[in-house]
Amino acid sequence: MDKGPVETYQVHEYLRSKLCSLYENDCIFDKFECVWNSSDSVIMTGAYNSFFRMFDRETGRGVTLEAWRESSKPRAVLRTRRVYTGGKRRRGDVGVDSLDFTKKILHMAWHPSENIIAIAATNNLYIFQDRVNAETQTQ
Numbered sequence: 795m796d797k798g799p800v801e802t803y804q805v806h807e808y809l810r811s812k813l814c815s816l817y818e819n820d821c822i823f824d825k826f827e828c829v830w831n832s833s834d835s836v837i838m839t840g841a842y843n844s845f846f847r848m849f850d851r852e853t854g855r856g857v858t859l860e861a862w863r864e865s866s867k868p869r870a871v872l873r874t875r876r877v878y879t880g881g882k883r884r885r886g887d888v889g890v891d892s893l894d895f896t897k898k899i900l901h902m903a904w905h906p907s908e909n910i911i912a913i914a915a916t917n918n919l920y921i922f923q924d925r926v927n928a929e930t931q932t933q
Contacts, residue, residue, distance in 0.1 A: 803849045803856060805839055808877040808890050821895045829904045829911075840899030843888065844915045845875055861899060861913050861920045872922065 805826075809816065816822045826840040837849045841858070849856040859872045878887035901914040909924035 801851065803837065803847075803854070805847055805856075806841060808879045809842075811879070812890060812893075816895070819895055821898075824898060824900060826899070827901055829902055831904050831909065832907050838902060838904065838911065840902060840913070842895050842898050843893045844897045844899060845877075846899045846902065846913060861915045861918070 813822070821842075828837060828839045830837055835851055837851060838846060840846050844861050845858050846861060847856050847858050858875045858877065860875045862873075873886075876884065876887045877893070878884075878889045897916055899913055899915050903912045905911070911922050913920045913922070
């Protein structure tokens with residue numbers, strides 16, 4: 795677009811206070827892939843601390859999820875996470891000062907026709923499938 799972006803999503807807004815640290819660690823140059831689901835209704839991108847973000851393009855709402863070893867067990871449900879930057883802290887929030895910049899999700903892929911995603915986090919490859927669609931297909 796000549797006049798501006800078509801869509802904008804706040805992916806790493808909580809990192810504004812960490813720009814000096816990111817620059818010193820060369821993380822400022824990290825390039826997180828961005829992928830769309832088969833219907834182009836959801837966008838997914840990686841983040842630090844083995845987190846990844848998904849955005850509903852219709853509502854603009856985003857959710858942060860975590861790819862971790864426990865979620866790689868069969869039938870495990872992904873945990874939603876929130877990065878704490880100040881204000882009221884909720885149980886399970888992760889403080890921005892405790893983020894691990896060495897654990898980053900740079901690469902991911904979405905199946906072209908199914909709700910299946912593949913995420914590369916450090917030395918692990920995680921494959922997740924939408925529980926609702928998986929259950930209806932097996933019946």
